[in-house]
Structure formats: structure tokens, C-alpha cells
Amino acid sequence: MRTNLSPKMLARAIGVSESSVKRWADEGAIRAARTNGGHRRIAIAEAVRFIRRSSLPVIRPELLGAPEVSEALPSGTAPGSDLGDADRLHDLLIDGRSFAARGLILGRYLAGARVAALCDGPIRQALARIGERWRGTDDGIFIEHRATEICAQALAAVRVTLDPGEGPVAVGGGGPDDPYRLPSSMAAVVLEESGFRAVDLGAQTPLVSLRQGVGAHAARLAWLSLSAVVADPGVLARGVDRLARELQGDGVRLVVGGRARAVLGRPRRGLFVAESMAELSAFATALVEADR
Ligand code: B12
Structure with a gap:
């Protein structure tokens, strides 16, 4: 992806006139900065936010620096066509x-x-x-x-297209001995879309390191993905319990999810156990809104 666009490039990418884009920028519908020479420049994160919110199809994704989209979706990015x-x-x-x-x-x-x-x-x-x-x-x-x-x-x-600005910080990772890397990186991107600045510590994160990461970043939320079947579920469950209590004492919310989350057994205080990224997204959005 590019870092910023001229109004002309954005206009061509979404198939509208350059004057429309300039007018939207002047009306504040698109945030644009000015170069030293007085030309409007639109940050890519802002252009993507505008495109997604307005549901305008992207006709020429390569102009946004995303040529792979035309390879996968030759007829454009019309919303709602996701069957299959x-x-x-x-x-x-x-x-x-x-x-x-x-x-x-x-x-x-x-x-x-x-x-x-x-x-x-x-x-x-x-x-x-x-x-x-x-x-x-x-x-x-x-x-x-x-x-x-x-x-x-x-x-x-x-x-790279998300810009959570000065949002609160979230820190998380995959459980200790857990090789699965995707769930934690998904959580990071979901949280960034919800307005958090996410720090992903990745797979196989010891609980004590997660605790340190939360402290170092003064995080407001922590996440933990438990995906692997572990040798000693009791040890893991007690470790997560302790972590949840410590974080609760510091006012930090802990969200745990993943295919192996059942090792935690009964519901515990200070812990939100979620099944899906949609639940994480809803929880995080509510926290960000409550902070405003
Ligand atoms: C890729 C993969 C691997 C890769 C992982 C590579 C990597 N670096 O990540 C490798 C090759 C290492 C691997 C190894 C093994 N794997 Co494997 N693997 C998979 C596979 C195909 C995809 C895993 C994945 O990333 N899925 C995508 C994620 C995002 O989906 P998800 O985990 O369901 O997560 C969703 C929710 O749970 C939730 N969620 C997850 N985390 C969190 C966190 C929070 C906070 C929240 C809110 C929500 C949330 O949101 C996610 C999106 O909806 C799965 C199949 C499957 N069903 O997933 C098998 C699978 C998990 N593997 C399996 C097996 C058996 C193994 C091995 C034992 C194989 C072997 N013979 O060695 C080893 C064991 C490793 C271990 N220590 O546990 C089985 C597990 C069966 C079981 N009993 O649970 C599966 C289900 C395949 C199968 N159908 O048999 N595997």
C-alpha cells in the first residue's frame, strides 16, 4: 500500500471525478493535509476509511497500491458479494x-x-x-x-491501512507452548480496527511475559489466545487465573479465546472468555467508547 494519495489518484481508484474528491476533502468528509506547495494529500488510512464507510467500489485497486485485489476480484470490490x-x-x-x-x-x-x-x-x-x-x-x-x-x-x-491514532493500548499473544500464530495476529488487527493500538507478542508467549508487556505499555486490555492442547491444563488454568487477578487489580481487562479455551473451566472473575473475533471487536469498541 502507498502512504498517501493525491485527490486525482483517489478519484481514479474509485471511479469518481477529481473535483468530487476535492469537494469532499474541503467539506471534511475526507481528511486531507496540504503539501508545502498547497496540494491536498490524503493518507492511505484515511482514504481506506472513507472508501469502506462510503461503500464505493474500488475500480482500480492498483492505484491504492493493492494490485492483488484485481487478481482476486476482477469485477471490483462491490460490497455484499462474498458468497463462496x-x-x-x-x-x-x-x-x-x-x-x-x-x-x-x-x-x-x-x-x-x-x-x-x-x-x-x-x-x-x-x-x-x-x-x-x-x-x-x-x-x-x-x-x-x-x-x-x-x-x-x-x-x-x-x-497497515489502520490508524488507531492515540487510542488505548492492548497487549496480547498466544499461550505458552502454543505454536499457533494466526489467532493472536487476528486479535491485534481486530483491536486496531476497534480503535486500540495493539502490541502482538506472538505465539508461545509465557504468561509472565504477557504481564510484563502489559505493564511496559500501560495497556488497558490484554488478550490471550489458547489454541493448542496442553500437557497440563491445570497449570495453565491456574496461571491464567493468577494473571486475571493481577490484571484486574491494575484495572486491565483480560480477554481469552481460542479453540482450547475450555481448559479454563468455570467462569472466572476478571476474565472475559470469548468465542469469536466478533465478540472481541464488540467488547473492545465498547471500552473505547466508554473512555471517550
Ligand atoms: C495451521 C495449523 C497448524 C500449524 C500451525 C502453524 C502456525 N505457526 O500457526 C502446525 C503445522 C504447526 C500445526 C501443528 C499441529 N496441529 Co494443527 N492445525 C492447523 C490448522 C489447519 C489451522 C490453525 C489456524 O490457524 N486456524 C485459524 C484460526 C484463527 O482459527 P481458530 O483457531 O479456530 O480461531 C478462531 C476462534 O477460536 C477465535 N479465537 C482464537 N483465538 C482467540 C483469542 C481471543 C482473545 C478471542 C476473543 C477469540 C479467539 O477466533 C478465531 C477466528 O474465528 C488447524 C485447523 C483448524 N480447525 O483451525 C489444525 C488443527 C488445529 N491442528 C491439529 C493438530 C492435531 C495438530 C498437531 C497435533 C499435528 C501433529 N501431528 O503434530 C500439531 C500440534 C501442535 C500443538 N502444539 O498443539 C488439529 C487439532 C485437533 C484438536 N484435538 O484440537 C486441527 C483442528 C486439525 C484437525 N482437524 O485435526 N497445526
């Missing part, structure tokens, strides 16, 4: 077509889909199908690694 995305994404991931797979996700995002919906929908479903395909064999491990990397790239491409 999980199947398409699955096929692209199986074939290792990273450019088109990234384009599909980025295109849906530009068309206005919430990050959480993309994560809980096509990405989760496509990967679940990939997991079923080689259940009980080692044959598909390279495909699983490659598919994970492609989805991580797509999430990173979405993330």
Missing part, C-alpha cells in the same frame, strides 16, 4: 496462490467487511477445511505452514 469466499480462499491457499489470496481478503475489507467477520468467516473456515484434509497424517504440514503464512500476510496488508 471460504471455498475460494481454501482453493487459493491449497494452491499456494498468495497474491490472489491476499487480494481476496483485502478486496472484501476495502468493500467494507469488518476484520472480525473476515477472520471468523472465510479465513477460519478455509483453514478448518485444510485441517480436516490431512487429519491424522503429516502430509499436509507444509501446506498448513504456507497457508498460515499467506493469511498472516493478508492480515498484515489490512493492518
Whole structure:
């Protein structure tokens, strides 16, 4: 993605006249800065925010610095045309077509889909199908690694377009001994879309390191993804309990999710156990709004 655009480039990308874009900028519908020479410049995060909110289709994604979108969605990014995305994404991931797979996700995002919906929908479903395909064999491990990397790239491409400004900080990661990297990076992008500045400590984060990260960044929210089946669920559950109590004492909310979240057993004080990225998004948005 580019860092900023002229009104002419944005106009051509979305198929409107340059004068319309200039008028929207002057009316404040699009925030634009001025160069030393007095020309309007629109930050890419602002252009993407405007495109998504206005539901305008992107006709020439390459002008936004996202040529992969035309590869995946040759007819443009019309909103609401997402039936069958999980199947398409699955096929692209199986074939290792990273450019088109990234384009599909980025295109849906530009068309206005919430990050959480993309994560809980096509990405989760496509990967679940990939997991079923080689259940009980080692044959598909390279495909699983490659598919994970492609989805991580797509999430990173979405993330560079988000600008949470001076929002509160959230810190999180995957559980200790947990190799799964996507759930935590999804949480980071979902939180950035909700207005948090997210610091992702990645897979295999010891609980004590998560605690340190929260302190170092004066975070308001912490997340933990538990995806792997662990050798000693009791140890993990007690560790999360202690973490939740400590964070609660500091006024920090802890959200835990992931396929293995059931190890935590009964509901615990100071802990929000969520099933999906949509729940995380709703929780985070409410916190940001309460802080305003
Ligand atoms: C990719 C993959 C791997 C890769 C991971 C690469 C990496 N660096 O990330 C590798 C090859 C390492 C791997 C290893 C193994 N895997 Co694996 N793997 C997968 C696969 C295909 C995708 C995982 C993934 O990233 N999914 C995408 C994520 C985002 O989806 P999700 O975890 O469901 O998360 C969603 C929600 O749970 C929620 N959520 C998650 N975290 C959080 C956090 C918060 C705060 C919130 C609010 C919500 C939330 O939101 C997400 C989006 O909706 C899954 C299939 C599947 N169903 O997911 C199998 C799968 C998980 N693996 C499985 C198995 C068996 C293994 C191995 C044992 C294989 C082996 N023979 O060694 C090892 C074990 C590793 C371990 N220590 O646990 C099984 C697990 C079965 C079970 N009993 O749970 C699965 C389900 C495949 C299957 N159908 O059999 N795997």
C-alpha cells in the first residue's frame, strides 16, 4: 500500500471525478493535509476509511497500491458479494496462490467487511477445511505452514491501512507452548480496527511475559489466545487465573479465546472468555467508547 494519495489518484481508484474528491476533502468528509506547495494529500488510512464507510467500489485497486485485489476480484470490490469466499480462499491457499489470496481478503475489507467477520468467516473456515484434509497424517504440514503464512500476510496488508491514532493500548499473544500464530495476529488487527493500538507478542508467549508487556505499555486490555492442547491444563488454568487477578487489580481487562479455551473451566472473575473475533471487536469498541 502507498502512504498517501493525491485527490486525482483517489478519484481514479474509485471511479469518481477529481473535483468530487476535492469537494469532499474541503467539506471534511475526507481528511486531507496540504503539501508545502498547497496540494491536498490524503493518507492511505484515511482514504481506506472513507472508501469502506462510503461503500464505493474500488475500480482500480492498483492505484491504492493493492494490485492483488484485481487478481482476486476482477469485477471490483462491490460490497455484499462474498458468497463462496471460504471455498475460494481454501482453493487459493491449497494452491499456494498468495497474491490472489491476499487480494481476496483485502478486496472484501476495502468493500467494507469488518476484520472480525473476515477472520471468523472465510479465513477460519478455509483453514478448518485444510485441517480436516490431512487429519491424522503429516502430509499436509507444509501446506498448513504456507497457508498460515499467506493469511498472516493478508492480515498484515489490512493492518497497515489502520490508524488507531492515540487510542488505548492492548497487549496480547498466544499461550505458552502454543505454536499457533494466526489467532493472536487476528486479535491485534481486530483491536486496531476497534480503535486500540495493539502490541502482538506472538505465539508461545509465557504468561509472565504477557504481564510484563502489559505493564511496559500501560495497556488497558490484554488478550490471550489458547489454541493448542496442553500437557497440563491445570497449570495453565491456574496461571491464567493468577494473571486475571493481577490484571484486574491494575484495572486491565483480560480477554481469552481460542479453540482450547475450555481448559479454563468455570467462569472466572476478571476474565472475559470469548468465542469469536466478533465478540472481541464488540467488547473492545465498547471500552473505547466508554473512555471517550
Ligand atoms: C495451521 C495449523 C497448524 C500449524 C500451525 C502453524 C502456525 N505457526 O500457526 C502446525 C503445522 C504447526 C500445526 C501443528 C499441529 N496441529 Co494443527 N492445525 C492447523 C490448522 C489447519 C489451522 C490453525 C489456524 O490457524 N486456524 C485459524 C484460526 C484463527 O482459527 P481458530 O483457531 O479456530 O480461531 C478462531 C476462534 O477460536 C477465535 N479465537 C482464537 N483465538 C482467540 C483469542 C481471543 C482473545 C478471542 C476473543 C477469540 C479467539 O477466533 C478465531 C477466528 O474465528 C488447524 C485447523 C483448524 N480447525 O483451525 C489444525 C488443527 C488445529 N491442528 C491439529 C493438530 C492435531 C495438530 C498437531 C497435533 C499435528 C501433529 N501431528 O503434530 C500439531 C500440534 C501442535 C500443538 N502444539 O498443539 C488439529 C487439532 C485437533 C484438536 N484435538 O484440537 C486441527 C483442528 C486439525 C484437525 N482437524 O485435526 N497445526
